[in-house]
Amino acid sequence: MTPKRRRLSIVLIGLVMLGTAAALVLTAFEDNLVFFFSPTDLQTKQISPDQRIRIGGLVEEGSWTKSDDGLVSTFRVTDLDNVIPVTYKGVLPDLFREGQGVVAEGRFAQGRFDASEVLAKHDENYMPKEVADALKKSGKWHGDEKQ
Amino acid sequence: MSRLLYLLPLILFLGAAGYFAAPILQGKDPSTLPSAMIDKPAPARDLPALIASKPGIDPASLAGDVRLVNFFASWCGPCRVEHPLLMEIAESNAVPLYGINYKDAPGAAVNWLAQLGDPFQRIGRDGDGRAAIEWGVYGVPETYVVDKAGRIQYRHVGPLSREDYQEVILPIVERLREANG
Amino acid sequence: MIAELGHYALALALCVAVVQSTVPLYGAARGDDILMSLARPAASAQFLAILVAFGALTHGYVTSDFSILNVAQNSHSLKPMLYKVSGVWGNHEGSMVLWVLILALFGFAVAAFGNNLPPSLRARVLSVQGMIGVGFLGFILLTSNPFERLIPAPLDGRDLNPLLQDPGLAFHPPMLYLGYVGFSMAFSFAVAALIEGRVDPAWARWVRPWTLAAWTSLTGGIALGSWWAYYELGWGGWWYWDPVENASFMPWLAGTALLHSAIVVEKRDALKSWTILLAIITFGLSLMGTFLVRSGVLTSVHAFAVDPERGLVILALLTIAIGGALILFAIRAPSMKLGGMFQPISREGGLVMNNLLLSVATATVFIGTLYPLFLDATTGEKVSVGPPFFNAAFVPVMMPLVLLVAVGPMLAWKRGDLPGAMARLWTAAILSIAAAGFVWSQQNDVAFGPIVGFAFAGWLAGGSITEWAERIALFRVPLATSLARAGGLPRSAHGMTLAHLGLAIFICGAVADSFWRQEVVVNAKPGETVSIAGFDLTLDKIERTRGPNYQTETAHLSVSRDGAPVTTLRPERRFYPVQQMPTTEAAIHSTFLADLYAAIGEGGDRQGWTVRVWHNPLVPWIWAGCLVMVIGGLVSLSDRRLRVGAPKRRTNAPSAAQVAGAD
Numbered sequence: 003m004t005p006k007r008r009r010l011s012i013v014l015i016g017l018v019m020l021g022t023a024a025a026l027v028l029t030a031f032e033d034n035l036v037f038f039f040s041p042t043d044l045q046t047k048q049i050s051p052d053q054r055i056r057i058g059g060l061v062e063e064g065s066w067t068k069s070d071d072g073l074v075s076t077f078r079v080t081d082l083d084n085v086i087p088v089t090y091k092g093v094l095p096d097l098f099r100e101g102q103g104v105v106a107e108g109r110f111a112q113g114r115f116d117a118s119e120v121l122a123k124h125d126e127n128y129m130p131k132e133v134a135d136a137l138k139k140s141g142k143w144h145g146d147e148k149q
Numbered sequence: 150m151s152r153l154l155y156l157l158p159l160i161l162f163l164g165a166a167g168y169f170a171a172p173i174l175q176g177k178d179p180s181t182l183p184s185a186m187i188d189k190p191a192p193a194r195d196l197p198a199l200i201a202s203k204p205g206i207d208p209a210s211l212a213g214d215v216r217l218v219n220f221f222a223s224w225c226g227p228c229r230v231e232h233p234l235l236m237e238i239a240e241s242n243a244v245p246l247y248g249i250n251y252k253d254a255p256g257a258a259v260n261w262l263a264q265l266g267d268p269f270q271r272i273g274r275d276g277d278g279r280a281a282i283e284w285g286v287y288g289v290p291e292t293y294v295v296d297k298a299g300r301i302q303y304r305h306v307g308p309l310s311r312e313d314y315q316e317v318i319l320p321i322v323e324r325l326r327e328a329n330g
Numbered sequence: 331m332i333a334e335l336g337h338y339a340l341a342l343a344l345c346v347a348v349v350q351s352t353v354p355l356y357g358a359a360r361g362d363d364i365l366m367s368l369a370r371p372a373a374s375a376q377f378l379a380i381l382v383a384f385g386a387l388t389h390g391y392v393t394s395d396f397s398i399l400n401v402a403q404n405s406h407s408l409k410p411m412l413y414k415v416s417g418v419w420g421n422h423e424g425s426m427v428l429w430v431l432i433l434a435l436f437g438f439a440v441a442a443f444g445n446n447l448p449p450s451l452r453a454r455v456l457s458v459q460g461m462i463g464v465g466f467l468g469f470i471l472l473t474s475n476p477f478e479r480l481i482p483a484p485l486d487g488r489d490l491n492p493l494l495q496d497p498g499l500a501f502h503p504p505m506l507y508l509g510y511v512g513f514s515m516a517f518s519f520a521v522a523a524l525i526e527g528r529v530d531p532a533w534a535r536w537v538r539p540w541t542l543a544a545w546t547s548l549t550g551g552i553a554l555g556s557w558w559a560y561y562e563l564g565w566g567g568w569w570y571w572d573p574v575e576n577a578s579f580m581p582w583l584a585g586t587a588l589l590h591s592a593i594v595v596e597k598r599d600a601l602k603s604w605t606i607l608l609a610i611i612t613f614g615l616s617l618m619g620t621f622l623v624r625s626g627v628l629t630s631v632h633a634f635a636v637d638p639e640r641g642l643v644i645l646a647l648l649t650i651a652i653g654g655a656l657i658l659f660a661i662r663a664p665s666m667k668l669g670g671m672f673q674p675i676s677r678e679g680g681l682v683m684n685n686l687l688l689s690v691a692t693a694t695v696f697i698g699t700l701y702p703l704f705l706d707a708t709t710g711e712k713v714s715v716g717p718p719f720f721n722a723a724f725v726p727v728m729m730p731l732v733l734l735v736a737v738g739p740m741l742a743w744k745r746g747d748l749p750g751a752m753a754r755l756w757t758a759a760i761l762s763i764a765a766a767g768f769v770w771s772q773q774n775d776v777a778f779g780p781i782v783g784f785a786f787a788g789w790l791a792g793g794s795i796t797e798w799a800e801r802i803a804l805f806r807v808p809l810a811t812s813l814a815r816a817g818g819l820p821r822s823a824h825g826m827t828l829a830h831l832g833l834a835i836f837i838c839g840a841v842a843d844s845f846w847r848q849e850v851v852v853n854a855k856p857g858e859t860v861s862i863a864g865f866d867l868t869l870d871k872i873e874r875t876r877g878p879n880y881q882t883e884t885a886h887l888s889v890s891r892d893g894a895p896v897t898t899l900r901p902e903r904r905f906y907p908v909q910q911m912p913t914t915e916a917a918i919h920s921t922f923l924a925d926l927y928a929a930i931g932e933g934g935d936r937q938g939w940t941v942r943v944w945h946n947p948l949v950p951w952i953w954a955g956c957l958v959m960v961i962g963g964l965v966s967l968s969d970r971r972l973r974v975g976a977p978k979r980r981t982n983a984p985s986a987a988q989v990a991g992a993d
Contacts, residue, residue, distance in 0.1 A: 011674055016686050023690040027697060027723045034719035038712030056714060060282070072853035072933065072940055092851055093931040093940050096564075096903075096912040101277055107716075155663045158607055159656035162614070166649045168704055224908075229480055230399070252910075265482065 051111035192283035196273025206273035223261035231308035239268035336386025343379035350460030354453035366453035370441040377438035397483035416500035423476035454522035498558035506551030510616035512544025517613035534595035546963030553956035564914030577619035587688035680738030736793020758792030783841030791834035825966025836955025842948035863945035
């Protein structure tokens with residue numbers, strides 16, 4: 003092979019690899035994007051029960067109950083307009099409290115949100131950006147972008 | 150052709166940098182109140198008194214005059230930074246100051262005011278941060294201008310500086326005082 | 331007074347950096363030796379000044395001087411001494427001071443040990459290094475002064491976020507920064523080479539130790555951070571694909587590629603412009619790591635200082651540094667002489683593949699990390715890209731790389747013999763099949779994931795050992811001769827073998843943990859028992875005690891296996907009153923083969939306590955693998971050919987005419 007063709011073959015192999023990788027990344031993307039919804043979005047939009055989504059808002063005061071064995075928690079998440087009941091089996095993050103912001107990941111079916119994960123907030127003084135935005139959208143929160 | 154290839158990294162980079170900068174640049178100036186809350190009545194919630202000798206804050210107490218409402222906490226460093234200015238404002242009698250004590254231990258807050266001075270005419274306690282959510286407070290300190298009708302007219306985020314006070318807050322206060330006699 | 335001294339020292343450092351970034355550069359362009367020689371004392375002075383500033387800030391923390399705003403907001407008089415010191419960099423302002431301190435340290439190292447560098451290159455490298463210093467010192471002084479006073483001083487401080495009060499995290503930022511900032515050396519060398527207009531094997535040899543040092547530190551820093559997340563967050567996992575983790579992982583991937591492409595420049599004088607580009611990209615990703623964490627653009631576990639204005643300034647710095655370097659690249663790189671040719675199947679070809687795969691991996695992480703931001707900015711739609719995406723996209727890219735790592739070192743430079751290399755890899759194939767077979771036999775139900783994973787790890791380990799054994803002719807000549815040969819091998823060869831072995835060990839740990847992890851969550855009252863993976867854990871009691879700056883509830887879990895006592899685990903739930911913040915302290919019983927990991931949640935005597943127990947097989951291998959990689963890096967770094975100031979260097983001191991011509 004001439005040097006030129008050699009170089010060309012390397013470039014071609016590289017392009018094929020990049021193409022494969024791009025295809026790979028894009029398919030993985032399609033399947034694994036987790037969209038975020040506020041409680042109001044859940045009332046107005048149609049969401050398939052198979053789709054993994056995230057919701058966020060404030061944990062409504064007085065809504066947090068635990069089952070007798072202490073493992074299943076139910077609480078309501080609100081954007082101060084609409085409310086979504088949430089069920090979660092597992093240990094809630096250290097900073098989970100009523101009246102505080104929360105983000106949960108899971109599936110939404112028959113008006114209930116079945117959370118597989120409740121995301122921890124790691125600083126008392128800041129609210130998750132998604133939650134602040136959800137509240138902002140409902141017009142009940144006027145926080146700024148300072149997340 | 151190959152020149153273009155060498156330019157490609159630069160073009161890609163500038164594109165990426167632009168899209169990074171966009172969300173930040175588009176973000177409104179965080180120290181101004183989003184339009185939704187302007188001209189809305191201040192949240193109606195009775196806040197209990199922090200100090201026995203000084204009344205708390207209720208909706209009625211916010212009407213009648215133009216006032217500054219300052220959210221503060223004893224654990225908050227920037228609050229300490231702006232405190233001397235608040236004391237000056239109180240002494241100058243330019244505009245009445247109300248304080249809302251955000252997520253604080255009452256004892257700590259009382260000590261704090263005893264140590265640094267108390268510039269407030271009324272102080273409400275917001276132990277659980279509910280009032281702060283309704284006002285739209287993101288973090289302390291924040292200062293609001295409330296007009297005679299008890300409506301929020303301006304919001305300042307972060308510690309108040311002398312320039313902020315003299316060049317922004319005071320003119321707003323004077324304008325609001327003149328409005329409707 | 332000491333704080334003011336520190337502030338003054340920072341300002342002084344900025345002035346020195348301005349001189350350092352201009353005068354030697356001008357001197358190099360003019361060929362003026364005296365102006366060029368200013369670079370070294372300037373770099374030393376800059377380092378000393380920043381050291382004084384850092385010392386002053388540390389003094390403030392150690393003596394709990396709450397009249398300094400930064401100390402009052404991040405420290406507390408009751409905090410243990412270790413965390414008073416680590417508190418210096420546990421916040422935005424202090425961490426930026428540490429950043430520039432390390433930057434200046436690298437500059438100082440070049441000034442002190444760079445005797446063998448051609449004076450013009452040295453002057454230019456130090457100038458570029460000085461420019462980065464100007465940017466960041468200016469940033470600190472203008473937007474994040476750590477010495478701001480708070481008068482009157484509060485009685486006590488706000489305390490450091492309790493999650494950050496941990497020995498693992500005390501040393502995580504300095505190591506991470508050594509890595510991030512270390513890549514600034516590669517960047518400075520790349521920009522200096524673009525200005526000079528020449529890149530040659532000698533250049534690659536000078537860049538290599540800095541890149542290697544940065545890579546080693548970054549490996550250690552990322553491992554420490556992951557270890558911290560593992561035992562401190564109490565969630566049993568060790569890598570979350572969290573944006574901040576990704577921010578440190580991207581420069582690691584790019585840096586790994588750079589390390590390998592620099593070898594091609596050094597040995598074969600090829601891939602020059604690509605290597606320069608990689609050096610720029612790697613440092614760009616390091617800066618972006620700083621930017622992402624500092625600006626709080628991404629919501630994350632770690633975003634403790636969030637301020638869009640600061641983020642914008644860092645973005646501006648990044649644009650000037652990287653944009654400027656890329657403009658220079660676009661102008662200069664096309665005229666760079668093409669280097670040696672090679673066949674696709676050759677050592678170079680293997681290293682090119684390595685670079686391609688690592689670049690794709692970096693791009694994958696980049697897209698996954700930044701796409702949510704992009705979507706939010708363009709459509710306002712909020713998405714998150716979680717671990718499933720990264721696992722689905724990243725792992726398949728890494729798999730061919732792992733296969734290649736065993737083959738590549740077997741190939742000859744220029745023209746390799748693939749069938750021959752494969753034939754020599756029969757031991758690796760045997761080890762690979764053996765590992766897969768062992769996993770197969772141990773599994774109750776056949777799952778292919780772990781079988782494939784272990785087969786790959788076995789292949790990689792076998793290939794690395796075979797290559798090393800061949801070089802010392804192990805078992806083919808008497809052992810003593812082999813040992814003598816091993817002694818004669820360059821240290822970098824041992825380093826490479828160790829680093830590749832470390833990767834194999836890491837893969838075992840990662841694969842085992844992701845496929846075989848077990849988790850049990852129960853609500854238990856004292857006296858009740860939890861069973862997991864053959865262990866029985868009995869909750870004996872819950873004890874309430876006080877630590878220096880926290881209150882704690884400690885669970886006593888006695889662990890037994892088949893009735894025989896093993897150990898007692900004592901997970902805690904702490905509450906830090908100053909910050910009003912609870913934290914979970916997990917308890918871990920670690921054997922070589924698995925971790926038994928316990929954490930407790932909220933509870934009370936009446937309703938019982940939530941107890942979470944994990945059995946994480948081979949998790950210790952993850953960090954053992956990283957440790958072996960770090961050791962490999964250190965061994966390679968001690969190679970005398972790389973040692974700065976070592977003899978036998980090709981001193982290609984360019985003539986003044988050449989330099990002038992290049993400009």
